[in-house]
Amino acid sequence: MSHPARAMPLMDETPFASPAPLDAEGALLLAYANGDREAARELTVSLAPRVLGQATRMLSDRAEAEDVTQEVMLRLWHVAPDWRQGEARVATWLYRVTSNLCTDRLRRRRGVGLDDVAEPPDPTPSVTDRMQGEARMRALSDALAALPDRQAQAVALRHLEGLSNPEIAAIMEIGVEAVESLTARGKRALAATLRGRKEELGYGDD
Amino acid sequence: MAMTERDDLENLFSEARALRPEPGDDLMARILADAEAVAAERERPVRPVSAGPGWRNWLRTLGGWPAVGGLVASTVAGLWIGVAQPAALSDIAASVWGEQVSVNLGVDVDPLSLLEG
Incomplete structure (x- = not known):
């Protein structure tokens, strides 16, 4: 899932990617690679909720988010023996792989047709707030699916994960300026897609 | 209008950020x-x-089963040469030394004579 062609030396300038003096998760990963089963349990307890959260926010689909979480963790188990402490942080790697797997899934959803999937399940006034919330989240996710992959990733990392531009630059292996451009364009496109859906989003009364 | 649209988007984002599955x-x-x-x-x-037991480590020292295959092959070949003494081998010996070579394994010299003098 990595894109070597996009790799840029800018990573070293971002605090997010700078070699942490002590990356506890990297150390646990190496312990797991050396046969420590308890390390795998600790990593799962601390990382799986994070990955599931990111995938849920992007996909707004519990089953899909769980599948992505399992796949991301499986890839983590596989890279464990080759993990180089100090070169990258586990958190950065997780954001990147999760982001890529989610846009893979969003791309497939795009093929179904935005109008077919963006409808709220039950738009009657009797729906509960929770259902309205789910419908809003699904509409946001489907609007993300309508964006080009890199724009969707940048917007999601910026606005759904609340990360800084240098952090996103490290995750996406691009420069900070490229991140700014992607998020700006992505956000505009997102607003355009969601325009006219204010009723569905539950913000029509404003 | 543009202002409220941006607010709506920000509200959506913050709602998503609040998700903690x-x-x-x-x-x-x-x-x-x-x-x-x-x-x-x-x-x-x-x-x-x-x-595993000690012989497995010994096997590993040799280079594992693939190396053992080669070892067995050369051992069998050596045994065959020793037993069969193929004609080709004495031909090679003759061409190397230029003559028939015989090696007498018996002892001609009186070993005690070495102690004399």
């Missing part, structure tokens, strides 16, 4: 099962050597 036991179990399977697969070729 907790993985269920089933998902955790699936992930840990993967971790175990990957670790077991990785350890499989190493385990017999580290846990």
Whole structure:
């Protein structure tokens, strides 16, 4: 899932990617690679909720988010023996792989047709707030699916994960300026897609 | 209008950020099962050597089973040459020394004579 062609030396300038003096998760990963089963349990307890959260926010689909979480963790188990402490942080790697797997899934959803999937399940006034919330989240996710992959990733990392531009630059292996451009364009496109859906989003009364 | 549209988008974003899904036991179990399977697969070729008896380590020193194959082949060939003494071999010896060479394994010299003088 990595894109070597996009790799840029800018990573070293971002605090997010700078070699942490002590990356506890990297150390646990190496312990797991050396046969420590308890390390795998600790990593799962601390990382799986994070990955599931990111995938849920992007996909707004519990089953899909769980599948992505399992796949991301499986890839983590596989890279464990080759993990180089100090070169990258586990958190950065997780954001990147999760982001890529989610846009893979969003791309497939795009093929179904935005109008077919963006409808709220039950738009009657009797729906509960929770259902309205789910419908809003699904509409946001489907609007993300309508964006080009890199724009969707940048917007999601910026606005759904609340990360800084240098952090996103490290995750996406691009420069900070490229991140700014992607998020700006992505956000505009997102607003355009969601325009006219204010009723569905539950913000029509404003 | 543009202002409220931007607010709506920000509201959506903050609503998404507030999501904190907790993985269920089933998902955790699936992930840990993967971790175990990957670790077991990785350890499989190493385990017999580290846990096996001494002759396995000896085998490993030789280079494992592929090396043993070559060893067996050359041993069998050596045995065959020794037993059968193929004609081609004495021809080679003759061409190397230029004549028939005989090696007398008997002792002609009186060993005691070496002690004399």
